[in-house]
Amino acid sequence: MGDGTWSRFFAAVDEELAGAVDLRRRLHRAPAVSGAEGPTLDAVIEALGVADWQPIAETGALVRIGPATGPAIGIRAELDALPIVERTGSPYASENGAMHACGHDIHISAAVAIGRAALRVPLPVALLLILQPREEAYPSGARDICESELFHTHELGQVFGAHVHPRIPAGGIAIGAGAVNAAADEFNIEIDGHGGHAAYPHHARDPIVALGAVIGALQTLVSRRLDPMHPAVLTFGTVTAGSAANVIPDRAYASGSLRTMDTDDRVRLHDEVGAMVSAIAHAHGCTGTVRITKGEPILFNDPDLSHAVQTAFDRAGVVTVDPMRSCGADDFSFYSEQFPGVMMFVGVGDGPDTPALHSATFMPPDSAIADIARAYALAIQAVVQLESEG
Incomplete structure (x- = not known):
């Protein structure tokens, strides 16, 4: 895959960002809690503009883009919101008693931008968008997906996730090999x-x-x-x-x-x-x-994959910070337990007073969508180049 194709892919990602911001605001205004993600899934499928997708884990979906057979690179996006009454004062704040207080609306929108770009600029490897329910509740949606025979027919080679974090300055990204969540x-x-x-x-x-x-x-x-x-x-x-x-x-x-x-x-x-x-x-x-x-196992970032992504970030001038390790948990760990995976923590902090995750006033900026989407694009490129080099 030549540099020209990658340039077109990166350009396509950037061109999809305006639509991704609009999707984020629509999802934020109408969140759905764990187990009731049907309307959110419908909105995401409509935004992707795909007719071919597979339901999984009751209210989730798998969307494969690119080659129908062979290995795929997975990108996880969480569909659910939390039962929190929002107090952000945003013009697109939720009014239904639920809230995207953990940034899942950001994560979804970035994944949609990547998916739409891959539909426009075909890649040599398939992408598997994992639209996952129940990240915030038991039984874990990730666990159910990883136990599904359907999921394993897609021959996942690597899997990526991203999570906004208010304790990292906006624009910075943390990777780090090894255990990053408990x-x-x-x-x-x-x-x-x-x-x-x-x-x-x-x-x-x-x-x-x-x-x-x-x-x-x-x-x-x-x-x-x-x-x-x-x-x-x-x-x-x-x-x-x-x-x-x-x-x-x-x-x-x-x-x-x-x-x-x-x-x-x-x-x-x-x-x-x-x-x-x-x-x-x-x-x-x-x-x-x-x-x-x-509950969730230890979230472990694969060392080789982490190194490849970090190298791609360094070459592209992406601002990276020290690894973010905490006793927080994320059910992305079920994927990284079975496949080489990397969870990236994306900064949305604006000083020590930035509201915390799960706070009724947490409102990460729209710019985080671009940070995550571009990080995913570079990670995909890193995997393709890594495999081409053997």
Whole structure:
């Protein structure tokens, strides 16, 4: 594929950006939450202008562009929004009680620009647009797609994702090889005791006291059981017990999140949370049970692919910043667990006061669409050149 074809492809991407901005604003005005992405998918398919696409994972789709057989390069775009009431004051703000507060409208629009450009300037390799539902909720849309036989008929060779991030200055992009996001699991704890009158605790077995001891003790699993050089987080998000101030209840409940950047640490924490809850509950005359729901695996950027993309960015003068590594999670990790993949974090920050992801005031600029679309175009070029060089 000569330099002239690449020049035409890059030019076509730029020519599609105005339409992508319009799509972004329409999607932002009418978001759909996880599991209800049908209207969003319809708008995206219409914007792409394709008749041939495959439904997958209930409200998602696969759109293959280019050669019908052979290897394909995947580009993931998340369709869902969050159940957040928007407070941005934007002229195209949502009014339906949901909000694209994680930038998915940006990601979708950039992927559409790439898809439309590839329809205009044929590439020597197929593109597979992965229009994915349920990134923000369980069961994960990415997991369901990766478990689909249909998905694997497309012979995916590499897969790319991009995510806007307010902690990176606008215009900058972070790649970084290796683990960039944590595995994310949820735990639910139930402590069963024996209720009674608040004035006579010696006649009861107080599950609240036992749960309090559990909450404090579990913090030591990260600080005292794991290598301090291995990032991990154990956070409680809910604690529930009782119905009256003068009554000791029969049960107490808590739930939270486990985040790990090492596979062995993940397994160990699962085992030790259960053992510690059981032992502490027993010491208080209660019983304790734990249910752990496995979520996303560790998001791992392939080293060779990361290097190839970074080299392409350097040649093109793209501003890159230090790798963005955090205990956040993204179900793009299901793809990168099976295929060489790279998640790129694209800056939309405008100083320390930039609203955070999932904030009711988060509103990344339209310019991020161009940053992501051009990054995808360079990544595609890098893959084609890498394979042509053997």
